[in-house]
Amino acid sequence: MTIHELTEFPGTDAAPSKRVVILGAGYAGLRCAQTLDKYLGEPDATEIVLIDRYSYHQIITELPVAAGGRLGSGDVAVPLADLLKKSKVRFEQAEIQTIDLRGKRVITTRGDVAFGVLVIAVGSVTAFYGVPGLVEHALTLKSVEDAEVINARVRQSMEAAVHESDPAARAAMLSFLIGGAGLTGVELAGELAEFLPTLAGELDLPPTAARVTLIEAAPSVLPSMPPRLQAKGAGILTELGIRLVLGSKVIEADSEGVRLASGDRLVGRTLVWSGGIMAPPILAQSGIPTVRNGQIPVDRFLRVSGFPDVYVVGDSARIQDESGHGIVEPTAQVAVKQAEAAAYNIVAGWEGWKPRPYSPSDKGQAISLGSSSGVGSIFHVSLAGRKVIALKRLIEEGYRYSVTGRVRLTRKQDPVESAK
Ligand SMILES: Cc1cc2nc3c(=O)[nH]c(=O)nc-3n(C[C@H](O)[C@H](O)[C@H](O)COP(=O)(O)OP(=O)(O)OC[C@H]3O[C@@H](n4cnc5c(N)ncnc54)[C@H](O)[C@@H]3O)c2cc1C
Structure with a gap:
């Protein structure tokens, strides 16, 4: 895997009020950066800094296929340098260590970075629940x-x-x-x-x-x-x-x-x-108010209470569903929609537009069970069997296209390909 050449890290000097720092280049972070980039015309004083420990964006929903050997690592890890080369997003590879909300800076293994607006999109980690061994x-x-x-x-x-x-x-x-x-x-x-x-x-x-x-x-x-x-x-x-x-x-x-x-x-x-899963421990360790599984509660606009310039999106965010009784289940679809809403609200804040609340919507899900069958639902209609695989391919290729502008993928034993 190619490691992106590191460039000079944004310093700790007074943050330009329009420096947006996005933590995590997963589903939520990358989409937020790409959406902001689309909103902002050239020339613009805004600086978008995207930070992740990896130099590539991971198509996590396809990891089980990679673990089973039907896809290679190169198919599920897309270099961020390629994805962002035509944008004004500045990518920095670093490990995020602490987030200082009051001091408006993030401490990383490559130094500190000050922010005007912060988007926390560090996803989730596996929860072991203290089970010995x-x-x-x-x-x-x-x-x-x-x-x-x-x-x-x-x-x-x-x-x-x-x-x-x-x-x-x-x-x-x-x-x-x-x-x-x-x-x-x-x-x-x-x-x-x-x-x-x-x-x-x-x-x-x-x-x-x-x-x-x-x-x-x-x-x-x-x-x-x-x-x-x-x-x-x-x-x-x-x-x-x-x-x-x-x-x-x-x-x-x-x-x-x-x-x-x-x-x-x-x-x-x-x-x-x-x-x-649980949210990464660095969030609670940074003193940010979190719930038991480490997620940060956010309001309808995806902001942290008391910090109007701090947004949380994706698996790290805890937000109530529309009924107000449950919480929104973390999925890739949710992460992407929240990222788009946060990007809009950031720009709305600068432009004086009315902010838009994030509105959870469940379009459905496709779960593969091997290469030729699965279960899922689309707009609340249940599905099972081979058509779920076709739906999953459609969703994944749609996502891939939305971030890379390209579709690809020929998998071993791929029923969609072999049916052609
Ligand atoms: C195996 C698997 C299969 C899944 N399949 C589906 C599916 O079919 N459909 C679906 O909707 N959802 C699926 N999900 C869930 C979905 O992948 C997540 O909900 C989604 O990835 C959340 O997006 P996110 O941006 O919040 O987090 P992520 O996509 O995980 O991105 C977080 C990013 O933050 C970075 N990061 C974290 N901590 C640090 C740090 N300290 N320093 C630097 N960088 C850091 C990570 O490297 C990562 O790039 C699946 C999850 C898994 C694990």
Whole structure:
């Protein structure tokens, strides 16, 4: 992966009132930067600074496909230098360490940067809920690097199993555990369930030699989906050969597997934890008011209470849904819409326009379960089967086009491509 050449970092001198600093170049941060860039004509005094630890934008919704080997890292990591080359957005690669809201500056590994307006879009991290052994022994799937690690671990484990003579050790090597059957867990399970027989074939193992086990504390997979889709999803996963262990809480993990609240033990040397997310700890550590999962509550305009120049968008933001009783579930679709609303409101503040409240809307979701089936909904109409894959491709290519101006992707075993 090419590392973007670092340029001189914006200093700590008095911030120009129109310097917008955007933290995180994920779905929300990148969209906010690109939308602001579109609003602002040339020449303009505004400076847009986008900061991320990576030099590339990650298409996170496609990480399970990369972990299963149907996409390469280069397909899911798009260099920010390419995306931003025709814009006036200044990208800086750095690790954000502390956010000083009152002092209006951000402290990073490359120095401090002062801001006039701040957009916090640092996403989320995996939540381990203090379960002993999870941090040490579980892999996660939140970045391109994670997807590479999972793919490599699965290969290594299968290869090692070929040379293992002890049946118990061999069984542990061929058992792949996934904790958490939400969106990430089920999509990864589907990809691995298709990847394992292919790998087994390459290694002269029987196609069913290795198995994926999906563990979930709730009584069903995809706990946030309607019951009909949960049942459909469970059926598709079972057909793929995945063992479902539902209503079972993981209470301990070690190098050989996990222990459940029931007392049962599941053996498997590879464990991926996708049991929940929380906002990055740097937010609470910076003294910003956060709720229990680390998210920052924001108003309808996506601003932090008491800081009219500070916006939070994407997974890091906590905002009530329209009913006022629940909260908006963090998704890529939500992150992008919030980013567009925040960008508008920033410009509205300068231009004296009326700010627009962010209005959550659920257009639906497409969840792939392997390469040829899935479950989802569009405008509240439930869908299952092959058409979900076509819908997911449409959504993902639409997103890719919106940030890069290009579409691409030919995947291995891609039913949309092969049907042509
Ligand atoms: C495997 C997986 C599959 C998913 N599939 C779907 C799906 O199909 N549909 C859907 O709608 N949603 C999906 N989601 C959820 C979706 O990806 C998130 O809701 C979305 O990425 C949130 O966007 P964001 O901009 O808030 O965060 P992100 O896209 O995660 O961006 C945050 C950025 O901040 C940067 N960052 C964080 N901390 C620091 C720091 N300290 N210093 C520097 N940089 C930092 C990160 O590098 C990252 O680039 C999926 C999530 C996962 C993990």
